[in-house]
Amino acid sequence: MPEQLDDPIFREVFDYWSAKCDGEHLPSRKDIDPTDIWKVLGNIVLIEVVTGAPRPRFRYRLWGTRVTELYGKDYTGYMLDQVIIPASREKIQAVFEWVIENRTPHFWQVPVPAENRNFVSNRRLLLPLATDGRTIDMLMAVILGDRRA
Numbered sequence: 001m002p003e004q005l006d007d008p009i010f011r012e013v014f015d016y017w018s019a020k021c022d023g024e025h026l027p028s029r030k031d032i033d034p035t036d037i038w039k040v041l042g043n044i045v046l047i048e049v050v051t052g053a054p055r056p057r058f059r060y061r062l063w064g065t066r067v068t069e070l071y072g073k074d075y076t077g078y079m080l081d082q083v084i085i086p087a088s089r090e091k092i093q094a095v096f097e098w099v100i101e102n103r104t105p106h107f108w109q110v111p112v113p114a115e116n117r118n119f120v121s122n123r124r125l126l127l128p129l130a131t132d133g134r135t136i137d138m139l140m141a142v143i144l145g146d147r148r149a
Contacts, residue, residue, distance in 0.1 A: 025133030042066030
């Protein structure tokens with residue numbers, strides 16, 4: 001994955017997250033100090049993993065200011081199914097679940113069909129966080145929009 005992280009923002013957050021990993025133990029939300037990554041906070045989205053249903057649900061706990069500019073709205077506090085259109089929801093849910101199951105980061109580029117936006121795709125890095133070091137209870141995403149030419 002690191003070779004895919006060609007943008008300095010992705011590299012900075014990935015390297016920071018990696019430094020917080022301790023062998024098999026993943027960092028927790030408390031291990032992430034916003035003052036350490038203050039330059040990229042606007043691109044960060046924190047996603048809570050909500051268990052108790054047959055499949056986990058996902059709540060956006062933090063929606064960065066640059067991500068808000070990209071999407072035109074701050075989705076802090078919203079659930080995934082309240083934000084993502086049905087055509088894309090299952091794919092994103094599956095990626096979130098893959099990260100939980102595999103306990104590893106995921107990078108992908110997603111086309112954005114919305115005509116009313118000035119970007120054509122998003123590049124996203126998804127990093128798992130675990131309060132106990134093992135059970136993933138939060139995901140940290142870094143989102144960048146690729147602008148229209």
